[in-house]
Amino acid sequence: MGLQTVTNSAYRYQDSHLEVDYVRKQAALDSHRLILTRKEYELLALLAENAGEIVPRRILLERVWGYTNEIRTRTLDVHVRRLRKKLGSYSEQYIETIFGIGYRFQPFRVSQRFSSGMGASPLAVGA
Amino acid sequence: MGLQTVTNSAYRYQDSHLEVDYVRKQAALDSHRLILTRKEYELLALLAENAGEIVPRRILLERVWGYTNEIRTRTLDVHVRRLRKKLGSYSEQYIETIFGIGYRFQPFRVSQRFSSGMGASPLAVGA
DNA sequence: CCTGTTTTTACAAATTTTTTACAATTTGCC
DNA sequence: GGCAAATTGTAAAAAATTTGTAAAAACAGG
Numbered sequence: 001m002g003l004q005t006v007t008n009s010a011y012r013y014q015d016s017h018l019e020v021d022y023v024r025k026q027a028a029l030d031s032h033r034l035i036l037t038r039k040e041y042e043l044l045a046l047l048a049e050n051a052g053e054i055v056p057r058r059i060l061l062e063r064v065w066g067y068t069n070e071i072r073t074r075t076l077d078v079h080v081r082r083l084r085k086k087l088g089s090y091s092e093q094y095i096e097t098i099f100g101i102g103y104r105f106q107p108f109r110v111s112q113r114f115s116s117g118m119g120a121s122p123l124a125v126g127a
Numbered sequence: 128m129g130l131q132t133v134t135n136s137a138y139r140y141q142d143s144h145l146e147v148d149y150v151r152k153q154a155a156l157d158s159h160r161l162i163l164t165r166k167e168y169e170l171l172a173l174l175a176e177n178a179g180e181i182v183p184r185r186i187l188l189e190r191v192w193g194y195t196n197e198i199r200t201r202t203l204d205v206h207v208r209r210l211r212k213k214l215g216s217y218s219e220q221y222i223e224t225i226f227g228i229g230y231r232f233q234p235f236r237v238s239q240r241f242s243s244g245m246g247a248s249p250l251a252v253g254a
Numbered sequence: 255c256c257t258g259t260t261t262t263t264a265c266a267a268a269t270t271t272t273t274t275a276c277a278a279t280t281t282g283c284c
Numbered sequence: 285g286g287c288a289a290a291t292t293g294t295a296a297a298a299a300a301t302t303t304g305t306a307a308a309a310a311c312a313g314g
Contacts, residue, residue, distance in 0.1 A: 037259060054151065075261050077303060099269060100165045100302065101152075164270055202272050204292060226280055227291065 013048040015108040017090055020048045029087065039064060040083050043076075047095065047105035056102040140175040142235040144217055147175045156214065166191060167210050170203075174222065174232035183229040 013020040020027045025041055027034040036044065042064045047055055060076055061067040080103060084091035096104045140147040147154045152168055154161040163171065169191045174182055187203055188194040207230060211218035223231045 039260070054153075073261075074263085074303085074305095078261075078305080081304065097303070166271070200272075201274085201292085201294095205272075205294080208293065224292070 010049075013051065017108050018048075018087075018094065020045055022049070029090070034086055036083070036086065039079055040086070043079050044083055044105075047103060051105045051107050054098050054102055054104045058102075060102060140178065144235050145175075145214075145221065147172055149176070156217070161213055163210070163213065166206055167213070170206050171210055171232075174230060178232045178234050181225050181229055181231045185229075187229060 011021070011023050013022075017030055018027065019029075022045060025045070027036060027041065027044060043060065046060065046063055057076060058070065061071070061073075065075070067073070080095060084095055087094050090108065093108060094105055096106055098104055138148070138150045140149075144157055145154065146156075149172060152172070154163060154168065154171060170187065173187065173190055184203060185197065188198070188200075192202070194200070207222060207224075211222055214221050217235065220235060221232055223233055225231055
């Protein structure tokens with residue numbers, strides 16, 4: 001059924017609070033420009049491009065840092081922390097930790113109780 | 128550029144209540160996401176991939192835990208228990224104990240017949 | 255050099271996994 | 285059926301792993 005092409009033709013991510021402009025490489029929170037460092041922006045952009053999807057640590061380390069091999073470093077966590085800080089009160093909503101795997105960016109207001117992209121066919125509502 | 132998110136029916140198990148996405152490594156019960164730890168997911172995935180088939184303990188311990196030799200451990204049972212708990216009221220239906228051999232995952236509401244030999248491919252119920 | 259950014263360090267906290275120690279169940283055999 | 289041996293179920297504790305955090309050190313570009 002649903003083979004879906006990822007939104008790499010999109011020039012930006014946008015929801016009711018956050019906007020990420022992949023062309024200008026800028027982000028804005030509630031219409032205010034977010035001052036992000038380069039790495040912070042790249043991290044946010046990669047996560048937002050894959051909104052709703054888990055992005056494994058090794059992918060993040062590969063794409064943002066260029067670390068090919070598994071390197072023991074805490075720099076990803078540190079950057080996630082600073083990014084969350086700049087996302088303020090929405091941070092917990094936006095950047096989810098998937099223990100043992102990586103992180104997942106969730107668009108605002110999407111309930112986590114329901115899978116945001118799993119089922120091609122909605123089946124069996126309730127038991 | 129996004130991550131690969133092709134979703135084929137070959138890459139998932141699905142019945143009227145449970146869905147296991149082998150690509151995203153996620154599962155959902157009645158359309159809401161199951162929060163599984165890595166080992167719990169791997170165990171469920173391996174069982175579901177062999178739906179209707181008995182999977183011996185030693186195979187589970189080998190494939191999920193990497194235990195090659197026969198090791199005396201209760202960790203498999205503990206994981207099965209936690210997985211059953213998360214499957215809620217369907218757990219007894221889904222994960223069957225085959226005494227002295229292993230476990231068998233059964234698709235929902237499929238009456239217990241002798242599956243003819245090689246039916247290792249996951250079959251969706253209904254539709 | 256400055257200055258802002260990034261990485262490392264060194265723990266703390268959180269989460270998952272395994273072990274332990276029994277309880278309960280199943281099976282084979284008489 | 286009744287018993288013993290083997291197997292599985294379970295709760296709780298211990299161990300291992302992973303992530304969070306603050307602060308300092310290293311780095312890079314003007």
